[in-house]
Amino acid sequence: MGRNGWGDAGYIGVQKRPETLGLDVDWQVAMKPGQRRKLEPDTLAAPAEKAKASVRAKVEHPFLDVKRIFGYDKVRYRGLG
Helix, strand or coil: EEEEEEEHHHCHHHHHHHCCCCCCEEEEEEEHHHHHHCCCCCHHHHHHHHHHHHHHHHHHHHHHHHHHHHCCCCCHHHHCC
């Protein structure tokens, strides 16, 4: 069994990309939001998507803290208005 590769919905199709073809990775990629909303709560996919979201949240929150410390919390919005 290979390693796990985690990603948000932007990584859908990662197993087909040429740079990842030879890797022994079990990809854990989240569903697109529209597909996730259509899931019935009693299916097996619903808890799996919740687990993926939980892992992603644990990884992303420290980045938010670092951005706030260095004053980059609003960088994304500059130039959009």
